[in-house]
Amino acid sequence: MTYSGAVKVGGPADVHELTALMISKVAVGPMENNAYLLRCRATGEQLLIDAANDAATLLTLIGDDGIASVVTTHRHGDHWQALAEVVAATGARTYAGRYDAEGIPVPTDVLVEDGDTVRVGEIALTALHLVGHTPGSIALVYDDPHGHPHVFTGDCLFPGGPGRTTEPADFTSLMDGLEAKIFGPLPDETWIYPGHGNDTTLGAERPQLAAWRARGW
Numbered sequence: 762m763t764y765s766g767a768v769k770v771g772g773p774a775d776v777h778e779l780t781a782l783m784i785s786k787v788a789v790g791p792m793e794n795n796a797y798l799l800r801c802r803a804t805g806e807q808l809l810i811d812a813a814n815d816a817a818t819l820l821t822l823i824g825d826d827g828i829a830s831v832v833t834t835h836r837h838g839d840h841w842q843a844l845a846e847v848v849a850a851t852g853a854r855t856y857a858g859r860y861d862a863e864g865i866p867v868p869t870d871v872l873v874e875d876g877d878t879v880r881v882g883e884i885a886l887t888a889l890h891l892v893g894h895t896p897g898s899i900a901l902v903y904d905d906p907h908g909h910p911h912v913f914t915g916d917c918l919f920p921g922g923p924g925r926t927t928e929p930a931d932f933t934s935l936m937d938g939l940e941a942k943i944f945g946p947l948p949d950e951t952w953i954y955p956g957h958g959n960d961t962t963l964g965a966e967r968p969q970l971a972a973w974r975a976r977g978w
Contacts, residue, residue, distance in 0.1 A: 766959055768787055769793075774798075774822055777911075781907060782799060782881075782884050786954065792813075795957060798810075804882035807826060807881065810832050811834055812842075820851075830853050831855055834901075834956060837916065840916075855868065857872070860896040861898065889902060890938075892931075894917050900912055912947070920960075920961040924956075936974060943963070948963065
């Protein structure tokens with residue numbers, strides 16, 4: 762089946778099958794958070810992005826193979842409600858941005874810096890530090906050698922705009938980071954997997970950059 766990225770709480774996962782990586786997306790919890798299970802097709806190793814809520818759903822998605830690691834994109838509570846339970850059940854290694862880890866109540870095993878590599882099996886993900894939505898949000902980039910890039914943006918980029926900020930300086934910082942690290946180097950075909958809601962592509966969002974700057978949110 763063709764992947765759309767449209768999922769609903771209580772509904773089935775949508776699976777994006779790439780040549781070397783399988784990406785399973787589910788929506789969980791009252792804020793309809795997205796969680797993403799990444800599986801290296803060569804090794805079977807799995808990584809979860811955002812144990813946001815509903816540990817039972819996430820553990821069913823993970824299945825008997827377990828996960829090697831779980832990455833929390835940022836410190837906001839709706840993104841880690843199931844983290845403690847998932848880690849207890851799987852023994853997964855925890856990753857989070859260095860500047861957000863202190864706001865996550867489950868100890869972080871690996872503090873992630875800008876440009877660090879996070880691996881799942883033979884797959885390499887590049888971490889990007891984006892300041893504005895929170896001090897230490899991270900996005901993860903999979904530069905697919907068999908196709909176009911795929912970016913897991915947490916709450917830093919959505920269809921229609923950047924993530925929520927509360928101060929003008931934070932908005933400017935987030936926009937600067939998005940333009941320098943994501944829109945600048947990556948092509949229009951790049952697939953965006955956000956922390957809530959539907960997916961998008963950089964090509965769909967790029968024409969709106971000036972309008973986002975002008976409106977200030």
